[in-house]
Amino acid sequence: xxxxxxxxxxxxxxxxxxxxxxxxxxxxxxxxxxxxxxxxxxxxxxxxxxxxxxxxxxxxxxxxxxxxxxxxxxxxxxxxxxxxxxxxxxxxxxxxxxxxxxxxxxxxxxxxxxxxxxxxxxxxxxxxxxxxxxxxxxxxxxxxxxxxxxxxxxxxxxxxxxxx
Numbered sequence: 001x002x003x004x005x006x007x008x009x010x011x012x013x014x015x016x017x018x019x020x021x022x023x024x025x026x027x028x029x030x031x032x033x034x035x036x037x038x039x040x041x042x043x044x045x046x047x048x049x050x051x052x053x054x055x056x057x058x059x060x061x062x063x064x065x066x067x068x069x070x071x072x073x074x075x076x077x078x079x080x081x082x083x084x085x086x087x088x089x090x091x092x093x094x095x096x097x098x099x100x101x102x103x104x105x106x107x108x109x110x111x112x113x114x115x116x117x118x119x120x121x122x123x124x125x126x127x128x129x130x131x132x133x134x135x136x137x138x139x140x141x142x143x144x145x146x147x148x149x150x151x152x153x154x155x156x157x158x159x160x161x162x163x164x
Contacts, residue, residue, distance in 0.1 A: 026094070028087040029101035032075055037068035039109025039117070070147045071107055078150035082157060089160035090123070099126045103133065107146070116140040119155065136164060 090100050104122035119138040124131060138155040145151035 025087055025091050026097040026099050028083050028090065029099065030079060030083060032072065032079065032102055033105055035068045035072040035075070035105040035107060037064045037071060037107040037109075037117075039064060039067070039107070039114055067147075068107065071152070072105075074147065074149065075105075075152050078153050081150065082153035086153070086156060086160065089157065090125075093160075093164060094125050094127070096127050097125050098128065100124065101126075109143075110140055115143045117143050117146055119146075119152065121156070134164070 087100060091097065094100075101124045102121060103124040104120075106120045108118045108120075110116035110118055118140055121136050121138070123134045123136065125134060136156070136159060138152075138159050141151045141155050
């Protein structure tokens with residue numbers, strides 16, 4: 001009888017300690033930095049100078065700030081759907097990381113086609129006392145898709161699945 005109790009207790013202790021030693025996936029912070037966009041407005045600024053004077057440049061920059069806010073809004077709306085899987089994929093590249101955060105997010109109009117957007121981001125990787133910053137360039141994304149859908153997250157997920 002004592003042997004059975006000892007065996008059961010040993011099994012329970014083994015299961016409890018075995019499960020606690022497995023490492024959890026490092027989280028991706030839900031905080032998204034302000035996005036920047038350079039493109040349609042900035043490119044139109046010099047043309048607006050002709051009709052608005054020096055204010056034309058300011059209007060062009062304001063247009064780009066508004067576009068960046070539209071992109072940012074879609075990223076915020078759709079992040080809950082992707083953040084856990086993005087964390088999992090990042091852990092594949094950085095298995096010792098304790099946390100990840102998006103520290104920079106830049107969008108620029110493609111040179112030959114303003115309806116396409118180049119996306120670059122910087123991910124902060126924290127591991128014990130070390131901090132690394134990883135720059136990632138995504139494939140070009142359609143301008144309208146960034147303003148109306150989860151295209152940013154889809155593109156980031158695809159990039160992490162295919163390799164940095």
